Amino acid sequence: MTIQPVLEVDAVTKYYGSFLAIQDIHFMISKGEVVGLVGLNGAGKTTIINLIMGFLRTSAGKIRLFGEPVLPENAHKMHPKVGFATGDMSLFTNLTGRQYFAFLKRAYKLKDDKKLGELCKQFNPDMDKKIKTLSRGNKQKIALISAFMSGPELVILDEPSSGLDPFMQQKFLELINHEGAKGTTIFMSSHYLKEVADVCSRVLFIRDGKLVKDVSRAELESSHGKAVHITTSRAIRPPAQSSLLGHQKTANGYEMSFIFKDSPIKLQQWLCSISYMLDFTIEDHDLESAFSDLYSKDKSEAKNV
Amino acid sequence: MFNLFLKTMYDKRIFIIAWSIGLAFFAYLMLLFFPAFKDSGLDQLLATLPPELKALKGMIGDISALSTPSGYLAGQFFDIRMPMFISVFSVILAVGLSVKDEEEGYIRTLLALPLSRIKLLFGKLIAIVVICVATTIATVSGLYLGALSVNVNLDWTVVSNLSLVMLLLSICMTTLVYCIGLSTGKRGITMGLGILVGAGSFLLTTFAKSVDWLQPYEKVSLFHYFPAVDIVKNGISIWDVVVLVGITILSILLTIILFRRRDVR
Numbered sequence: 370m371t372i373q374p375v376l377e378v379d380a381v382t383k384y385y386g387s388f389l390a391i392q393d394i395h396f397m398i399s400k401g402e403v404v405g406l407v408g409l410n411g412a413g414k415t416t417i418i419n420l421i422m423g424f425l426r427t428s429a430g431k432i433r434l435f436g437e438p439v440l441p442e443n444a445h446k447m448h449p450k451v452g453f454a455t456g457d458m459s460l461f462t463n464l465t466g467r468q469y470f471a472f473l474k475r476a477y478k479l480k481d482d483k484k485l486g487e488l489c490k491q492f493n494p495d496m497d498k499k500i501k502t503l504s505r506g507n508k509q510k511i512a513l514i515s516a517f518m519s520g521p522e523l524v525i526l527d528e529p530s531s532g533l534d535p536f537m538q539q540k541f542l543e544l545i546n547h548e549g550a551k552g553t554t555i556f557m558s559s560h561y562l563k564e565v566a567d568v569c570s571r572v573l574f575i576r577d578g579k580l581v582k583d584v585s586r587a588e589l590e591s592s593h594g595k596a597v598h599i600t601t602s603r604a605i606r607p608p609a610q611s612s613l614l615g616h617q618k619t620a621n622g623y624e625m626s627f628i629f630k631d632s633p634i635k636l637q638q639w640l641c642s643i644s645y646m647l648d649f650t651i652e653d654h655d656l657e658s659a660f661s662d663l664y665s666k667d668k669s670e671a672k673n674v
Numbered sequence: 675m676f677n678l679f680l681k682t683m684y685d686k687r688i689f690i691i692a693w694s695i696g697l698a699f700f701a702y703l704m705l706l707f708f709p710a711f712k713d714s715g716l717d718q719l720l721a722t723l724p725p726e727l728k729a730l731k732g733m734i735g736d737i738s739a740l741s742t743p744s745g746y747l748a749g750q751f752f753d754i755r756m757p758m759f760i761s762v763f764s765v766i767l768a769v770g771l772s773v774k775d776e777e778e779g780y781i782r783t784l785l786a787l788p789l790s791r792i793k794l795l796f797g798k799l800i801a802i803v804v805i806c807v808a809t810t811i812a813t814v815s816g817l818y819l820g821a822l823s824v825n826v827n828l829d830w831t832v833v834s835n836l837s838l839v840m841l842l843l844s845i846c847m848t849t850l851v852y853c854i855g856l857s858t859g860k861r862g863i864t865m866g867l868g869i870l871v872g873a874g875s876f877l878l879t880t881f882a883k884s885v886d887w888l889q890p891y892e893k894v895s896l897f898h899y900f901p902a903v904d905i906v907k908n909g910i911s912i913w914d915v916v917v918l919v920g921i922t923i924l925s926i927l928l929t930i931i932l933f934r935r936r937d938v939r
Contacts, residue, residue, distance in 0.1 A: 419782075419939075422785070422786055423785070424782055424785060424937065424938045424939070425937045425938070425939075426935065426936075426937060441791065441934065441935055441936065441937070441938070442790075442791065442934040442935060444785070445785070445787075445788050445789055445790040445791070445793075446788075448786065448787060448788040448789075449788040451786075453786040457779075458779070458783060459778055459779025459780050459782065459783050460783065461681065461685075461780065461783070463684065463685050464681075464684075472677060472681060473787070475677040476677055476787040476788060476789060477787070477788060478788075
C-alpha cells in the first residue's frame with residue numbers, strides 16, 4: 370500500500386505575463402514531514418506557496434493537496450486542513466487580536482478554544498489592542514497562532530519568523546518541533562538556512578525559479594566540514610572524504626578548493642603528505658557556507674551542499 | 675459568509691455613519707430650500723422661454739414642477755444631484771471592498787481560510803446591499819425631518835418610488851464597480867471604469883437634453899433608468915427596474931466566472 374503524499378508539486382511552471390517566475394518544479398511532501406524551502410529573495414519561494422494555497426493558477430503542471438488538485442476555484446475545499454501564515458501577513462487591522470481569533474474560529478467552525486488557549490499562553494500576544502497598533506513582532510505572533518489554532522494537518526509558512534525577536538524565534542522553532550513531533554506536516558520557506566536546518570527533516574533549495582537541491586537533514590548535517598583552499602606547484606587529487614568545489618591553473622600554480630568531511634587529524638596528515646605545497650587556507654564550512662556556495666553565481670553549477 | 679458580512683459591516687461602520695449623516699443632512703437642507711423655490715415663479719418663467727432655452731433643464735434640473743414638493747424633489751434632488759452623489763459613493767465603496775482590500779492583502783488572507791471565492795464575493799455583496807439600504811433610509815429620514823421643519827406635506831408614495839429606484843441605481847452602480855474590481859484586481863481599471871460610468875452617465879444624461887445627436891446614446895447612461903420626474907408623474911417603469919436589476923445580475927455572473935479563476939496576488 371502506498372502512502373498518499375500530503376502535497377505533490379508536479380512539473381509546475383508559473384509565468385507572470387511574460388516573466389517566468391518558477392520553472393518545472395517537482396517535489397512531494399509526505400505526512401509528518403517538516404520541509405523547508407530555502408532561496409534568496411525573488412527566487413520563487415512565495416510563488417510556490419501562493420500556488421499551493423490556490424491564490425495563483427499554474428501556467429503548467431499540477432499541484433495536489435491531500436490527493437485533490439489545487440485550483441483557485443476549489444482550493445478552499447482543502448483549507449479546513451491547512452494552516453497558513455506569512456512574515457508580512459495582512460491581518461485585519463481594524464480588529465483586536467481577540468476579535469481576529471473569534472473571526473477565524475467561526476471561519477474554521479472550531480468548537481473549542483483549547484488549542485488557541487495553549488498557543489496564546491505560549492506566545493502571549495497582546496489580545497485587546499487593535500492589530501494596527503501592535504508592533505511587528507506582536508502581529509507576527511498573531512499570524513503564527515492563526516496558522517496553528519485550528520489544529521491543521523498541514524501548515525504552510527512563508528518567511529514565518531521575520532519580525533520575531535530571538536526569544537520568540539526560539540519559541541517558534543520549539544513550536545515547529547513540537548507540532549512536527551505530533552505528526553503535523555509543515556512546509557516553510559525561509560532565507561535563514563540555520564532556522565530551516567534546525568527544524569526541518571528535508572530542505573529544498575530554489576534558485577532563479579528552479580529547484581536546485583532536495584536534501585535530507587542527514588545530508589545537510591554531513592555538509593559540515595573544513596573548507597580547504599590549497600595552491601600547489603603540480604596538479605594533485607583531493608583527499609578521500611572530500612567534496613571538490615573547484616580547481617584551476619593560475620599564474621601562482623594549481624589552485625584547488627574542497628570540503629573535507631573527515632577528522633582534522635586526517636586532514637593534517639594529508640596536508641603533510643603534499644610535497645608540492647605552495648600555500649593553503651582552512652576555514653570552517655557550515656550550512657551558511659554551503660548556502661553561499663550554492664547561490665554564488667560566480668562558482669560552478671555543480672556544488673555539493 | 676455571514677462572518678465576512680459582519681466583518682465588512684464592522685470595517686465600513688465609519689463610512690456608513692458618515693455617508694448616512696451626510697445624505698440625510700443634504701436631503702434635509704434641500705427641503706428647507708423648498709419654500710423659496712415654491713414661490714419663485716421659476717416654473718412660470720420657464721414656460722415662457724423658447725424651446726432652445728428650455729433644453730437647459732438638463733443642466734439645472736427640471737424646474738417645471740417647482741410648486742409641488744414632489745416635483746421640486748424629483749427635479750432638484752433626485753434627478754441631478756443624488757445620481758452624482760451615488761456615483762462618488764459607489765466608486766469609493768466598491769474600490770474599498772475590492773481592489774483596495776486586495777492590494778492590502780486582505781483578500782489573500784480571506785482566501786487562505788476555508789472560504790470559497792464565491793462566498794467571499796457574496797459576503798461583501800450583501801454588505802454592499804445593506805449599506806445602500808442604510809444610506810437610502812438615512813436620505814428618506816432627512817427628507818422627513820426637512821418636511822417637518824418647513825411644514826410641507828410630502829407624497830410618501832412618490833418619495834418611496836423615487837427612493838426605491840434610487841436604491842436600485844446605487845446597488846447597480848456599486849455592484850458594477852465592485853465586480854470590475856474583483857474581476858480585474860486592478861485599481862486603475864476599476865477606478866477608471868467606475869468614474870467613466872458615473873461621470874459619463876451624468877454628462878450623457880444632462881447634455882442629451884440639449885444636444886440632439888447625443889439623444890440616441892442617452893440610453894447607455896445608467897441615469898437614464900432613474901427618470902425622477904417621470905417617476906413622479908407616472909410611477910416606476912418596470913423596464914427601468916428590469917435594466918438596473920439585469921445589469922446587477924449580469925455583473926455578478928461575469929464576476930463569478932472571472933474572479934473564481936484569476937490570480938490573487
